[in-house]
Amino acid sequence: MKLTRVLKAAAIAAAALLPWAPTPGQAQEWRGWNIHAADYPNGRGMDRFGELVMQRTNNRIRMRTYHSAQLGQQDEAIQQMRLGSIDFANFNLSPFNNLAPSTQVVTLPFLFRNVEHMQRAIDGVAGEEIAKDLEQIGIIALAWYDAGARSLYTVRPVRTPADVRGMKIRVQTSDLWIDLMRAMGANPTPLPFGEVFTSLQSGVIDGAENNWPSYESTRHFEVARFYTTTEHSNVPEVLAVGVQRWRRLNEQERNILRDAARESAAFQRQLWAEREQVSRRRVEAAGVTVIEITDRSPWAQLMEPVYQKYTGNNPRLSGMVQRIRELP
Missing domain, CATH: 3.40.190.170 (Bacterial extracellular solute-binding protein, family 7)
Structure with a gap:
């Protein structure tokens, strides 16, 4: 009898761990x-x-x-x-x-x-x-x-790739993002998104990168007053x-x-499109300096090692890149 109760209890516990499956109509x-x-x-x-x-x-x-x-x-x-x-x-x-x-x-x-x-x-x-x-x-x-085009925002002006060299830039926890920033000459610094404001404020980092709404809604523009439209990523x-x-x-x-x-x-x-326009107007009204990048080729040319590392030896991924580039 005792063994029966133990087995029954074990079965109930195991069932509780299974994904819940509703009956039809439930x-x-x-x-x-x-x-x-x-x-x-x-x-x-x-x-x-x-x-x-x-x-x-x-x-x-x-x-x-x-x-x-x-x-x-x-x-x-x-x-x-x-x-x-x-x-x-x-x-x-x-x-x-x-x-x-x-x-x-x-x-x-x-x-x-x-x-x-x-x-x-x-x-x-x-x-x-x-x-x-x-x-x-x-x-x-x-x-x-x-999710919008992501650009650099920093505590001092960035107009060319040379200006980024040595700067500590917050990135997401991703090998590709780390390599992307290294290709720019920056010092990539992975941090949780919630720590960016205080890290900019205290000098732990010199900048970060994100889209207009994120830059504005988190009030990062209060501590990083320069926004450079690199638009390096649109994930x-x-x-x-x-x-x-x-x-x-x-x-x-x-x-x-x-x-x-x-x-x-x-x-x-x-x-999203509407919010981007609103966010940009808000930070410009707050006195942020927006540095427009019209020719991105000097930046893009630095990325060849990144493409080679992540797609060069993989026909499937390199084929995806090619098909995307060929889209009208």
């Missing part, structure tokens, strides 16, 4: 992760996604997004999605560079000519390849959000669902999620 409560504030274009895009899914499934799938990294930082959230404790999320692709090889391609510096070129690539050939790699690590890509972001949730959906539900994700992406991209 409501599902989904948890979503977002690093940005709720009113940021990405936050509003994710909320739109959730609303559309709930409407079109008659509330069988109820989505709640936890904004402002309430469920952890991005590296933690990626692991939680792979384990099944986060159901959907909006991720930057750079932290996937060491997990999904094709994400390295869209992270390569000076690859995209402009926003339209990036969107054609990620909605087509680049997105298809990245989606394959993400699925291999338990993440289903549904749509692609804009899209993914709106994704965990593979454990995905496998439990029927085809009709999957189509609902795909359509809702694409509609939310169109909405987010429009909001």
